[in-house]
Amino acid sequence: MDNEEIKLFKSLDISNGNKFEIRKSLDQGRYLVATKDLSAGEEIFSEFAMSFAPSFSTNHPICVTCTKKVEADSVCTACGWSICSEPCAQNSIHAKQECKLLSEQKIKMCMDSLVEDDNTYNYSPLSVLRTLSLSGDKKKIYDLMQDSLHEWKQNDDFIEKFRVPAEVLKHVVCKSKSNADISLSNDNILRVFAVAFTNDFSHSYSHSGQELRCMYPLTALLNHSCAPNIQRQTIETNQGK
Numbered sequence: 001m002d003n004e005e006i007k008l009f010k011s012l013d014i015s016n017g018n019k020f021e022i023r024k025s026l027d028q029g030r031y032l033v034a035t036k037d038l039s040a041g042e043e044i045f046s047e048f049a050m051s052f053a054p055s056f057s058t059n060h061p062i063c064v065t066c067t068k069k070v071e072a073d074s075v076c077t078a079c080g081w082s083i084c085s086e087p088c089a090q091n092s093i094h095a096k097q098e099c100k101l102l103s104e105q106k107i108k109m110c111m112d113s114l115v116e117d118d119n120t121y122n123y124s125p126l127s128v129l130r131t132l133s134l135s136g137d138k139k140k141i142y143d144l145m146q147d148s149l150h151e152w153k154q155n156d157d158f159i160e161k162f163r164v165p166a167e168v169l170k171h172v173v174c175k176s177k178s179n180a181d182i183s184l185s186n187d188n189i190l191r192v193f194a195v196a197f198t199n200d201f202s203h204s205y206s207h208s209g210q211e212l213r214c215m216y217p218l219t220a221l222l223n224h225s226c227a228p229n230i231q232r233q234t235i236e237t238n239q240g241k
């Protein structure tokens with residue numbers, strides 16, 4: 001693994017504790033190795049979620065910023081995504097991600113396009129738009145993340161699950177409003193879901209109970225164990241991370 005790759009992933013550690021190094025093997029990929037003996041209860045590292053979004057399906061429309069339940073006609077005037085209030089529309093979680101991406105191209109989301117046959121709302125296009133909003137080092141890290149896309153594409157359930165969201169995104173949406181095109185290839189869309197399935201962690205938002213999918217690229221490098229000797233803790237901050 002080259003130095004640039006190591007530096008990018010290590011930069012995600014906001015504890016600056018230097019308690020691990022990142023290595024890579026041909027068959028196992030990237031993994032972490034402790035550089036010192038660790039005491040019980042000692043923090044090894046911490047990182048902000050690089051991206052997060054509501055879990056793919058919900059029983060009712062929710063605010064894409066705070067995840068509170070909203071009425072079907074409560075939408076952002078700039079981009080059409082479901083939103084509860086003006087402060088949530090202006091919050092950077094929404095304003096600097098999907099809202100910026102869509103409103104810059106004068107595209108509006110149709111929330112009806114997310115409704116599935118069983119009347120649930122499929123919010124998975126939001127994960128794609130938020131991932132596409134990543135820039136700079138975050139974008140580079142996303143590009144480096146393992147996706148196992150080839151294997152996922154052999155999985156009929158995976159392809160079927162994201163067939164409609166991929167269509168929604170390709171037209172993103174209310175075509176009559178604009179000729180603009182975000183030009184997403186099918187593989188680009190499926191890769192976001194493949195990266196999410198391979199790496200993401202879930203977290204229930206404390207004030208709404210809504211489950212979120214959170215991208216923690218450094219934490220995702222930890223090996224899995226049925227009897228782990230370390231624990232992961234998710235802390236909500238007022239920075240929406």
Ligand SMILES: [Zn+2]
Nearest residue numbers: 063066084088
């Ligand atoms: Zn809200």
Ligand SMILES: [Zn+2]
Nearest residue numbers: 076078079099
């Ligand atoms: Zn908006």
